Amino acid sequence: MEANIQQKKRIFSGIQPTGQLTLGNYIGALRNFKLLEDEYDCLYSIVDMHALTVRQNPAELRKACLRTMAIFLASGLDPQKNIIYFQSHVHEHAELNWYLSCFTYMGELQRMTQFKDKSAKHADNINAGLFTYPVLMAADILLYMSDMVPIGADQKQHLELARNIAQRFNGVYGDVFVVPEGYFPKVGARVMSLQDPTRKMSKSDPEETYIAILDKPDVIRRKMRRAKTDSENCVEFDPENRPGVSNLMSILSALSGMSMEEISETYSGKGYGPFKDAVADSVISALEPIQNEYERISADKAYLESVMQDGADRASRIAHKTMLKVRKKLGIAPLKL
Numbered sequence: 001m002e003a004n005i006q007q008k009k010r011i012f013s014g015i016q017p018t019g020q021l022t023l024g025n026y027i028g029a030l031r032n033f034k035l036l037e038d039e040y041d042c043l044y045s046i047v048d049m050h051a052l053t054v055r056q057n058p059a060e061l062r063k064a065c066l067r068t069m070a071i072f073l074a075s076g077l078d079p080q081k082n083i084i085y086f087q088s089h090v091h092e093h094a095e096l097n098w099y100l101s102c103f104t105y106m107g108e109l110q111r112m113t114q115f116k117d118k119s120a121k122h123a124d125n126i127n128a129g130l131f132t133y134p135v136l137m138a139a140d141i142l143l144y145m146s147d148m149v150p151i152g153a154d155q156k157q158h159l160e161l162a163r164n165i166a167q168r169f170n171g172v173y174g175d176v177f178v179v180p181e182g183y184f185p186k187v188g189a190r191v192m193s194l195q196d197p198t199r200k201m202s203k204s205d206p207e208e209t210y211i212a213i214l215d216k217p218d219v220i221r222r223k224m225r226r227a228k229t230d231s232e233n234c235v236e237f238d239p240e241n242r243p244g245v246s247n248l249m250s251i252l253s254a255l256s257g258m259s260m261e262e263i264s265e266t267y268s269g270k271g272y273g274p275f276k277d278a279v280a281d282s283v284i285s286a287l288e289p290i291q292n293e294y295e296r297i298s299a300d301k302a303y304l305e306s307v308m309q310d311g312a313d314r315a316s317r318i319a320h321k322t323m324l325k326v327r328k329k330l331g332i333a334p335l336k337l
């Protein structure tokens with residue numbers, strides 16, 4: 001059985017249940033999850049322990065966890081084909097996190113740009129978890145011997161660190177971990193904020209800066225119309241000088257399959273109005289089916305619970321095997337001699 005599972009390459013990815021999932025999460029990560037489910041053996045985790053690096057309201061976090069799970073399922077991920085589960089339900093993540101932290105250098109963590117950004121954002125709570133966050137992420141990935149990790153461009157640096165940790169560990173103990181590769185979308189790997197297109201769209205920023213996967217059509221249209229562009233009325237892909245328009249073009253291209261040239265030809269010289277409406281239309285038609293499914297799935301608590309339990313069981317079985325190997329290699333005392 002296990003041998004069969006291992007014939008397919010393995011994929012792991014995680015999304016934090018912090019607030020509302022955004023169009024950036026969808027284009028950068030979630031959409032690819034579905035595309036990979038037939039060819040690979042996939043684990044998709046709601047990384048709730050990562051979410052605690054920023055102070056959370058418990059009732060809100062609990063809701064966000066279930067909402068994220070329902071969005072995973074509503075986006076079409078099949079829980080039979082994929083292992084969909086909560087990070088905190090598999091205790092081995094925390095254990096491997098500790099072991100790997102002993103193979104990670106302070107200097108490496110100090111270079112992480114997400115740590116620098118988040119420390120600036122949460123200057124009153126620069127906790128040790130925020131600093132060691134990438135080690136837990138490495139543990140998530142390495143625990144399942146993952147070959148590939150579908151992520152947005154903002155996670156490239158963290159993945160590189162996970163690779164370095166795996167290689168360092170393997171250098172000492174032999175080939176224990178698989179060294180994972182990143183999988184990035186061709187267009188839309190970094191969807192930018194609608195209000196400050198030099199920054200990435202982020203679910204922990206103010207509402208008007210992002211489109212939530214669950215935003216209704218009128219809200220999407222309004223946010224798109226208000227999205228920052230420039231005064232030149234020129235639909236041309238130039239991220240450096242026209243970050244706002246270029247961001248909207250990337251969104252349209254990622255969702256419609258149109259090339260940048262086609263978009264330019266179709267919408268240049270007509271003012272930004274029709275262009276922004278077209279972007280809004282493409283977003284609405286991509287998100288509408290997910291929203292309809294979401295309504296149905298989120299009302300079915302028994303189903304959500306069964307997916308959670310099954311995911312935790314299946315993930316735990318793999319995690320358990322990895323940890324037996326890791327503990328043995330490290331010389332950690334086994335219970336049975």
Ligand code: ATP
Pocket residue numbers: 014015016017018022024025026027028029030150151152153154155188189190191192200201202203204205
């Ligand atoms: P937060 O704002 O709470 O830090 P986030 O919006 O960055 O959250 P995560 O849960 O950290 O979201 O990310 C989940 C996945 O979505 C990751 O693979 C990440 O690379 C991807 N992602 C997040 N934001 C974007 C974006 N703006 N463009 C493309 N991909 C993104």
Ligand code: LTN
Pocket residue numbers: 012013014015016047050136137140141149150151155158
């Ligand atoms: N760090 C990621 C979320 C995340 C993740 C992972 C992504 C946690 N563990 C493992 C891929 C694989 C983020 O902030 N977007």
